[in-house]
Amino acid sequence: MSAPLTLKELNKDIPDRLASGHRLCAGCAEGIIARQILMGTDKDVIVSCSTGCFEVSTTIFPYTSWNVPMIHTAFGNGAAGCAGVETAYRSLKRQGKIDKDIKFVNFAGDGATYDIGLQALSGAMERGHDMLFVCLNNEAYMNTGIQSSSATAKGASTTTSWNGAVAYGKKEASKDVTAIMVAHNIPYVAQVAPHNWKDLVGKARKAFECGGPSFINALSPCPRGWRFDSKDTISISKLAVETCVWPLFEVVDGEYALSSESQRIADGKVEKKPITDWIDAQGRFKHLKDERWSNIVEEIQADVDKRWNKLLKLCSL
Amino acid sequence: MSSKVGTDIAINGDGAVALAWKQINPDVVAAYPITPQTIIVEDFSKYVANGEVDTEFIDVESEHSALTLCSTSSSAGARTFTATASQGLAYMWEMLPITAAMRVPVMMAVANRTVSGPININNDHGDVMSARDTGWLSIFAENVQEAYDMSIIGPRIAEHHEVQLPILVNLDGFILTHAIERMTPLDTQHVRDFVGEFKPLYPLLDTDHPVTHNLMDGPLFYFPHKYQMVVAMNKALDVAREVFAEFAKISGREYHMVEEYRCDDADYIAIVLGSSFGTMKQAVDNLRDEGMKVGVAMPRVYRPWPADEIAALCKGKKAVIVMDRHLSIGAYGPMFPEVCASIAVNGKMPEMYNFIYGLGGADTMVSDFMSVYKTVEAGKANTINYLGVKE
Numbered sequence A: 001m002s003a004p005l006t007l008k009e010l011n012k013d014i015p016d017r018l019a020s021g022h023r024l025c026a027g028c029a030e031g032i033i034a035r036q037i038l039m040g041t042d043k044d045v046i047v048s049c050s051t052g053c054f055e056v057s058t059t060i061f062p063y064t065s066w067n068v069p070m071i072h073t074a075f076g077n078g079a080a081g082c083a084g085v086e087t088a089y090r091s092l093k094r095q096g097k098i099d100k101d102i103k104f105v106n107f108a109g110d111g112a113t114y115d116i117g118l119q120a121l122s123g124a125m126e127r128g129h130d131m132l133f134v135c136l137n138n139e140a141y142m143n144t145g146i147q148s149s150s151a152t153a154k155g156a157s158t159t160t161s162w163n164g165a166v167a168y169g170k171k172e173a174s175k176d177v178t179a180i181m182v183a184h185n186i187p188y189v190a191q192v193a194p195h196n197w198k199d200l201v202g203k204a205r206k207a208f209e210c211g212g213p214s215f216i217n218a219l220s221p222c223p224r225g226w227r228f229d230s231k232d233t234i235s236i237s238k239l240a241v242e243t244c245v246w247p248l249f250e251v252v253d254g255e256y257a258l259s260s261e262s263q264r265i266a267d268g269k270v271e272k273k274p275i276t277d278w279i280d281a282q283g284r285f286k287h288l289k290d291e292r293w294s295n296i297v298e299e300i301q302a303d304v305d306k307r308w309n310k311l312l313k314l315c316s317l
Numbered sequence B: 001m002s003s004k005v006g007t008d009i010a011i012n013g014d015g016a017v018a019l020a021w022k023q024i025n026p027d028v029v030a031a032y033p034i035t036p037q038t039i040i041v042e043d044f045s046k047y048v049a050n051g052e053v054d055t056e057f058i059d060v061e062s063e064h065s066a067l068t069l070c071s072t073s074s075s076a077g078a079r080t081f082t083a084t085a086s087q088g089l090a091y092m093w094e095m096l097p098i099t100a101a102m103r104v105p106v107m108m109a110v111a112n113r114t115v116s117g118p119i120n121i122n123n124d125h126g127d128v129m130s131a132r133d134t135g136w137l138s139i140f141a142e143n144v145q146e147a148y149d150m151s152i153i154g155p156r157i158a159e160h161h162e163v164q165l166p167i168l169v170n171l172d173g174f175i176l177t178h179a180i181e182r183m184t185p186l187d188t189q190h191v192r193d194f195v196g197e198f199k200p201l202y203p204l205l206d207t208d209h210p211v212t213h214n215l216m217d218g219p220l221f222y223f224p225h226k227y228q229m230v231v232a233m234n235k236a237l238d239v240a241r242e243v244f245a246e247f248a249k250i251s252g253r254e255y256h257m258v259e260e261y262r263c264d265d266a267d268y269i270a271i272v273l274g275s276s277f278g279t280m281k282q283a284v285d286n287l288r289d290e291g292m293k294v295g296v297a298m299p300r301v302y303r304p305w306p307a308d309e310i311a312a313l314c315k316g317k318k319a320v321i322v323m324d325r326h327l328s329i330g331a332y333g334p335m336f337p338e339v340c341a342s343i344a345v346n347g348k349m350p351e352m353y354n355f356i357y358g359l360g361g362a363d364t365m366v367s368d369f370m371s372v373y374k375t376v377e378a379g380k381a382n383t384i385n386y387l388g389v390k391e
């Protein structure tokens, strides 16, 4: 799969691994991302899932949306589950009991990645299992009803970090799990967003072929939790990159590189949009338009700028 | 028969389990250290390091991941073992019912140890009893020989296609795990022939026939799926009896669903699990010398619960004493209501007494067990008694 990626090629060559008959909300990005990730390999692939919106929506007995083998065990252990299948594969392959070439991927929400699942994820990456871990990052615990996670953006109103008379929503900025994964010295780490299919599928290919553990953090706009219209998923995704809230980049063997729109912004070819564009587009930030919280909007902008500038440095090193 | 049996060796219980694993040569072992289980995986990882097994050995970052990895590895189609104790089993708890519901025959050795708090590393059955309602098969060993034998028998019951449930092989922490005893191993070829190839039913790695494992059930399917596990457990009763009989043929060692000692003509019998069975046999012998008609029995297989055998055993006895090495605070020891129920549904009740003993490794000597029978005979026992604790 080394030829350059074209829409035609994606349409023709890769079988549908996730059927259209799933029960994700209209406009949910999780299904879009998963299908693009699975286009990243033409080898046999086995999918594992952590509990969350994506898993429950695709596996309601007696139906399944999966055309490939799929396994789920629990919420905080997707990485260990995927590692178990990969270990079985390695054992049986070494013993000559199986001779296929199979790829392994785990899909997990941000709660299952940033919080409860971080230990299992860290362990699996450290042990070097040949598997891809994809975070479907909708920045909250959506399956249980939009509770705050450590991926939730500062200022966002969630059902455990409400805005109110004395509160502006979540107090803390999100933690940088992508950087934590880079610190594991694994061969491939990337950030992607679903509007840019070319960037996303291209990175999935590299992740599958890197020969070891890989991690992709995928921004996954959620119409329910972020309070925007179902038709706007793709434009919201694009806005996240244009405002540098969610830069697109990859880290190959420790080497940082921006990609696509983020590269163009860094090169000065495209202007970086202000954070207010991002905030104004979503109901979860609606309260921030109030004068009272203008300092919070400034703080959010300052934080985005700081992270972006740090990333630019890492990419030019 | 003798040609199938190796020469005697001196070995501790953990080492015996590791030796059985080596002879079985599982595809995957994942584990995390905890006393008194640690020697099992230490010994086994030496076999791995020396190339004596084909096993993929994974040092995981926690017990939760150890059991997760084992359950999915088994789902994928690999014969998979692990071992733990106490806090480790507690840390795995979320994955116990999930592993059982996945219907994967993972084998787990449990070096029985009490659970915190307060922290205490010694033997009781608090760990395994907290796992008993999760759908795992559960068998007990009385001594080092049995820890070895049950490790070979275990996978045969678990992997039977009409059973397909994970299995706990219990050996008392320190009392068996660290005590060196004389043991007669089988030769490796006979172990391999007996255990056979692992034939998974719907392996995930069969990518030509994709299946989805561990889906989401609504109310319509959850209960029926649980019922299927009941059917499997019931089947395991027959399968265990068959496997014991087969094992007797290759080893000369006969095992039963319920092991009995001098129970036939006894007026008073006690029911106990694990290594205390041995100590209680000595107490029974001493009391018989004094003219008391006493006996003792051990449910070898705790899940599935051998209710019929227990009922038959207790029939016509003056008193039945249930020895529990764990307690449900605010109720009874865990085995007491089960024995009561087994007798009640089948006929007339004898006097029933529950003795809680040995928690947190508290020493229980032959003389202590003798006092149990004597207290009951003297009519001085309460329904529930705490052996050696001032009430």
Ligand SMILES: Cc1ncc(C[n+]2csc(CCOP(=O)(O)OP(=O)(O)O)c2C)c(N)n1
Binding pocket: A051, A052, A053, A054, A075, A076, A108, A109, A110, A111, A112, A113, A136, A138, A140, A141, A142, A143, A144, A149
């Ligand atoms: C140990 C445990 N705690 C809590 C839950 C309840 N739970 C199920 S899914 C979920 C939220 C999942 O959130 P996330 O991982 O962000 O995925 P999303 O649904 O947002 O895609 C929670 C809290 C659980 N299943 N297991």
Ligand code: SF4
Binding pocket: A023, A024, A025, A026, A027, A028, A029, A030, A053, A054, A057, A138, A142, A143, A221, A222, A223, A224, A225
């Ligand atoms: S709640 Fe959000 S993440 Fe979950 S299915 Fe709906 S849109 Fe997707």
